[in-house]
Amino acid sequence: MPDLKTTETTKTIAILGAGTMGNGIAHVCARSGFNVILYDLQQPFLDRGLATIEKNLAREVTKNKLTQQQADEARARITPTLDREALGSCSFAIEAATEKFAIKSEIFRDLDRILPAGAILATNTSSISITKLAAVTKRPEQVIGMHFFNPVPVMQLVEVIRGLATSQATFDAVHALSLQLGKTPVEVNDAAGFISNRVLMPLINEAIYSVMEGVATAEAVDQVFVLGMAHPMGPLTLADFIGLDVCADIMRVLADGLGSPKYNPCPLLVRMVDAGWLGRKSGRGFYTYP
Ligand code: CAA
Numbered sequence: 001m002p003d004l005k006t007t008e009t010t011k012t013i014a015i016l017g018a019g020t021m022g023n024g025i026a027h028v029c030a031r032s033g034f035n036v037i038l039y040d041l042q043q044p045f046l047d048r049g050l051a052t053i054e055k056n057l058a059r060e061v062t063k064n065k066l067t068q069q070q071a072d073e074a075r076a077r078i079t080p081t082l083d084r085e086a087l088g089s090c091s092f093a094i095e096a097a098t099e100k101f102a103i104k105s106e107i108f109r110d111l112d113r114i115l116p117a118g119a120i121l122a123t124n125t126s127s128i129s130i131t132k133l134a135a136v137t138k139r140p141e142q143v144i145g146m147h148f149f150n151p152v153p154v155m156q157l158v159e160v161i162r163g164l165a166t167s168q169a170t171f172d173a174v175h176a177l178s179l180q181l182g183k184t185p186v187e188v189n190d191a192a193g194f195i196s197n198r199v200l201m202p203l204i205n206e207a208i209y210s211v212m213e214g215v216a217t218a219e220a221v222d223q224v225f226v227l228g229m230a231h232p233m234g235p236l237t238l239a240d241f242i243g244l245d246v247c248a249d250i251m252r253v254l255a256d257g258l259g260s261p262k263y264n265p266c267p268l269l270v271r272m273v274d275a276g277w278l279g280r281k282s283g284r285g286f287y288t289y290p
Helices: 020-031 043-062 068-076 084-089 101-114 130-134 168-180 196-212 218-229 235-242 244-258 267-274
Strands: 012-016 035-039 078-081 092-095 120-123 143-147 157-162 184-189
Touching (some): 012 020, 012 084, 012 101, 020 035, 020 068, 043 068, 043 078, 078 084, 084 101, 092 101, 120 168, 130 143, 143 168, 157 168, 196 218, 196 244, 196 267, 218 235, 235 244
Parallel strands (some): 012 035, 035 078, 092 120, 157 184
């Protein structure tokens, strides 16, 4: 493992969470020339995340988007760690942990203690209040939302979310970083689900109600959106892709934050999550995966 202390501070980004979003963000940061320290709680999580990055870099080489040398250099810029204290050399952090306030707030408190005073703390939350997360730190003006989309190496958008206290300098830095990562930043204010999930998740939830009530099969619902609305994948395929647990968690955040029962997760969604049918990552959701 390279000596983390020798890594150039201003070019090093801490990424917390090596899951679907975290490994995608690490991939994009490394591909854009940044050093990355990728943190997770357990070695198997890091191993799985790094294996995914290697597979996706290889896919980009096959598609002639990267040379083999560029892919090798990107991979070499990523240093995995199980030690949060190792993030002390980073000037920027992007948290991509589980979508639960208790987990994220514990991480933010720790990042506030470990990272240098000037460092920006960004969260890839898809729905949790930036203002509330910022309030657990002593640097709320340097806390911001940086919401990427799956698959991160492919999707162009970054929703940039200002908390109540986020400074203009922090916003400008994140706007510039998003462009350096080859993404298009879109500014959104801090309300539950921001724009993306406030609109997408009720669509997915309603698609699940349609299946639960026997209006149509999952395949038929998806065909309606692929063939009728030119969506690249139907809402139930997309739900499996995002993770049914993530979809249910986001619906609960919408219900709490926007104060309406219309955002409660569909009972079929809740039952599928209870059964461990989480979509693509567990091998079964609305469809089955080998
Ligand atoms: N890394 C790198 N490249 C990848 C990739 C990955 N993980 N996954 C796919 N690609 C590339 C492929 O190599 C391919 O490249 P070319 O166009 O150069 O051939 C391209 O992406 C398209 O992939 P495929 O041909 O394999 O498959 P596809 O045409 O079916 O596209 C898809 C796959 C891009 C995922 C497409 O189905 C799609 O856009 N789906 C919708 C995705 C979406 O809505 N994402 C947002 C989810 S919501 C979210 O993330 C936020 C939230 O808060 C929940």
